[in-house]
Amino acid sequence: MAERNRKSRGPRLSILLSITLAACAAVLTTYALLDATPPRLVHTEPSEFAPVLVIEENGQRCLNFSQIIDNGRQTCLDLDDPDRMVFEYTRMMTSALFLNPAPKKVLIIGLGGATIPTAFHKILPDAAIDSVEIDPAVVRVAERYFGYKQGPRQRLFVEDGRAFVERAHRAGQQYDMVMLDAFDVDYIPAHLLTVEFLQHVRALLAPDGVLVANTFTLSDMYDKESATYAAVFGDFFNLRDGNRVIIASRGPLPDDETLARNAAALATTLAPFGIDVDRELQRFSRQSDWNTQAEVLTD
Template identity: 45%
Template sequence: MYRNIVVEDDNVLRCLRFNVRTSKTNQSCMFKDDPNKLVFNYTKLLFASLLVMEEAPKNILIIGLGGGTMSNALHQIYPEAIIENVEIDPAVIKVAREYFGFFENGSVTSKVQDGRIFIKRAGLKQQKYDWIILDAFNGDYIPEHLLTREFLAEAKQILTPKGVLSSNTFSTSELYAHESATYLDVFGDFFNVTHENNGNRIILTTNFGLPSETIISSRAKELHDTLKPFGVNTIELTTFFTSTKDEKDWPSDTKVLTDQYSPANLLKN
């Protein structure tokens, strides 16, 4: 309904790709002989979120399923956690189940719905999440209604007091400044987590302020052995953090994205 989906195999990898006109083609990949090991750097960067959490997450919301890689990994790490995956395209869920081993049970679920609508309704029902992961991608960029101040305010509303929100976005887009200004407007200072060999950035923010480097380093040591089987080096992750407390690398007069102003289709490149 939304786009063509292609699953491609080579000798090592199986990848899910949206057949659209973009250079960012692969949405999810897995090593066929080691499905637990993460392929993409950006997925590994998402685990930086665990380094700022005061305790293990019990309720996790993932907007944008891909191949279900993140959900599967988190279920193995936190088997008692409730993980809700929200994906607008039912075909993506079908492909994730059939080709990527996407795992579901009583505590790991998937729902076909627009992420904005799901979060809006969750707020009305006063649902709360310890960790919200925004990883929606339409094959071209993040859908524009998932970039605005109004949407982020709705997401913030359903975070627990110790909750963390992680957003997978890009460090090489003309939207960079607008996204940064918008997250700052809603959440205050945040972490950027980036890798020099990758165009992605993880915007990482919390409902309780940003922890110190000492706390992050301590947590990295605690989680090192847990995340190592997934190809995540938590000690290395700590070197990818920068804080907007120390540096705001966008113009101070940058316009915030709103439901009335969100030209993602014009600024994505």
């Protein structure tokens, strides 16, 4: 009888426990909503392309184009911990250092709030970092609100990214790493997606140079983008978490052992930026998850 009573109380206790946990969750959610602050517009920078907005909410300062609230931010800075990378895609792009942990010359197309140029200036104390940004308004905002500083190792070119790449190619320049992170209000500008553009980019890479490109996981262009990168670079690493980051090399891709060894050597250096090297390594997929017969994008 006693045993039967315990069994009969089990479901009731489970129900009561479920109700209690649900109530606690509701209270915590309510407090979280009360604690969340609505976006506050700090500054609007006029631009010939789209107004550049600086917004603060929940301890973060963010850059966006045109709208305070939409599906995403271009850049966000943790006001209490400025070095920590807020977005996954910036951590994924930085993990390209697992292929080449000590690049001496880095080219970044697209400045935004300068998360990566600023971080690389600290991570790579011997590297020269060239950034290209088409919109002077973005530059002004990055300098005033996001701590971007130009200098001998941190050079900035205000012009179209493709024009810079083609000129650098003609001049015979080479970079150990080229990072593509240029977006407008809608998506990556079309002239920065074609096979002709990527051929110029590949020509800029040193023999062991690395290409890093920030794109979208959910995009109507996914198959065509993938086919275009494959047409120029062959196999590449395909990192996905919200955004998709393509990491390719002018030479053969390194094996997993090399990636792991380089990641381990960088672990202490990258930790202050919120980068867990073991977690990032898990994203390095070699799988072709697109239609390999998709059309290649051309000019």
